[in-house]
Amino acid sequence: MTWTIRPRSExxxxxxxxxxxxxxxxxxxxxxxxAEAWARQIDALVADGFSVVAPDxxxxxxxxxxxxxxxxxxYTALAAECLDDAAVVVGHSMGAMIALDLAARYPERLRGVVxxxxxxxxxxxxxxxxxxxxxxLDPAQAPDPSEPLARWFGERxxxxxxxxxxxxxxVDPAGYKAAYSVFAHANGPAAEHLEALRMPALFxxxxxxxxxxxxxxxxxxxxxxxxxxxxxxxxxxxxxxTHADMVNHKLGGFARECQx
Numbered sequence: 001m002t003w004t005i006r007p008r009s010e011x012x013x014x015x016x017x018x019x020x021x022x023x024x025x026x027x028x029x030x031x032x033x034x035a036e037a038w039a040r041q042i043d044a045l046v047a048d049g050f051s052v053v054a055p056d057x058x059x060x061x062x063x064x065x066x067x068x069x070x071x072x073x074x075y076t077a078l079a080a081e082c083l084d085d086a087a088v089v090v091g092h093s094m095g096a097m098i099a100l101d102l103a104a105r106y107p108e109r110l111r112g113v114v115x116x117x118x119x120x121x122x123x124x125x126x127x128x129x130x131x132x133x134x135x136x137l138d139p140a141q142a143p144d145p146s147e148p149l150a151r152w153f154g155e156r157x158x159x160x161x162x163x164x165x166x167x168x169x170x171v172d173p174a175g176y177k178a179a180y181s182v183f184a185h186a187n188g189p190a191a192e193h194l195e196a197l198r199m200p201a202l203f204x205x206x207x208x209x210x211x212x213x214x215x216x217x218x219x220x221x222x223x224x225x226x227x228x229x230x231x232x233x234x235x236x237x238x239x240x241x242t243h244a245d246m247v248n249h250k251l252g253g254f255a256r257e258c259q260x
Contacts, residue, residue, distance in 0.1 A: 003037075003039060003159070003160075003163035004039075005036060006035070006036060006039075008056070008061075008062050011081060011082050012078065012081025013058075013063070013081060014055040014057075014058070014063045014079075014081065015055065015056050015061060015063045016035060016054055016056065016082065017035045017052070017053070017054040017055075018052070018054075019042055019046050019051070019052050020042075020045065020049075020050055020051040020052050021049075021051055022050045023049075023050055023051065023255075023259050024050070024051050024052075024053060024084055024085065024086075024087040024088070025045055025050050025051070025052050025087060025088045026052075026053050026054075026055075026079070026082045026083060026087050026089045026090065027041060027042070027052060027053070027054040027091075027095075028055070028079055028089070028090065028091040028095030028098050028099055029054070029057060029060070029093075029095050030092045030093030030094045030095050030096075030117075031057070031060075031094045031176065031179045031183050032060070032143065032145075032148060032164070032167060033057075033060065033164065033167050034057075034060050034061035034167050034171075035054040035055060035056050036061075036167075037092070037163075037164075037167075037240065038052075038092075038240060040240070040241070040244035040247075040248065041090070041240060041244070041247065041248060041251060044244075044248040044251075045251075045252065045255065048252050050255060053082045053087075055078075055079065055082055057075065057094070057095070057175075057179055058074075058078060058175060058178075058179070059171070059172045059174060059176060059178060059179060060167075060172070060175055060176075060179070065172055065175040065178065066078075066175075066178060069178075070178050070182060072097060072098070072101055072182050072186055073101070075094075075098050075179070075182065076101040076102055076105060079098050079099075079102060080102060080106055083102075083110070086109055086110060086111045087111060088110070088111050088113070088114065088255050088258050089102050089103065089110055089112075089113050089114070090113075090114040090116070090251065091113075091114070091116065092116040092117055092240055093116070093117050093118070093212065093237070094179060094182070094183040095116075096114075096116055096118035097119075097183065097186055097188070099113050099114065099115055100113060100115055100188075100189040101189070103193075103197055103199065103201070104190075104193040104196070107197070107198065107199060110199055111199065111258040111259070112199050112200040112201065112254065112257075112258035113197070113200075113202070114201075114202045114203075114204065114254060115201070115203050115204070115217075115220065116204045116205065116240060116247070117204075117205050117206070117209060117212040117237050117239065118188065118203060118205070118212055118216065118217065118220065119186075119187070119211065119212050119216060120188035120216040120217075120219055121187060121188055122187055122188075122211075126211060130183070130184040130211075131184050133147070133180070134177070134180050134181045134183075134185070137173075137176065137177040138173060138177070139174040139177045140173055142168075142170075142171065142173050143168055143173065143176055145164070145168035145169055148164075148168060149161055149164060151210075151211070151237065152164065152236065152237045153236075153242075154236075160238055160241040160242050163241070164238065164241075188216070188220070189220065191223055194223035194224050194227070195223050195224070195225075197224045197225065197226075197227070198225065198226075199226065200227075200228075200257060201220075201226060201228075202221075202227075202229075202230065202251075202254045203217035203220050203221045203227065203229045204217065204229070204230045204231075204232060204247065204250060204251075205217045205232070206231070206232050206235030206236045206237065206243070207231050207232065208234060208235060209235070209236050209237055209239075210236075212237065214229070214231045217229045217230075217231070230250050232246050232247060232250075233246075
């Protein structure tokens, strides 16, 4: 598959891919990417009778950078502008943080939430490593894509790696640093917020994911009354792109369940 740039619409303050007719699914990508990271999920959901809104995170793709210092709540507030009636919200990596924060803050506007490759209670070594990476970022210089690509793909060459490299090279440096800093200094959802969720919640990650581990997804799912975990075998951090068929099968079934 080629990761062709798709047309954008304005949805509140954000630029977004908007496609399809039917119940709404909102899809939130991770740091350094853009809405096209969801291309295979968008096509599958639209074919299954859903409408999809996939915004570019602030400072990514065609969305403007947030003014001044930002916290997770600022990203959540902008993502909330994509909610029209009740939606299923799907997030990947930092997008999963935002999705779970939306579920905690706006439960009446969500039918369900999906957190892919989400972190939860990093250990001290992982927290130190991600904080150090955030501190080294230059808001005036594009990030070096080699380190995240190595974490996401190892040494394997593939179209997904090439697309991610292009997006990382093209991201606004200030927007990237702002988002990555929020991601680095958060530690996942509060346990009490997970325990209070009264909606279906799906936590998905890859069996080969070293940072957003299977144990993290399973721990979060265990705290949510209607939570479940799915581990995609052989997948790592970029599983929505690299293992799209398996992800789409689980995601489509969950989205249909949330409409009942």
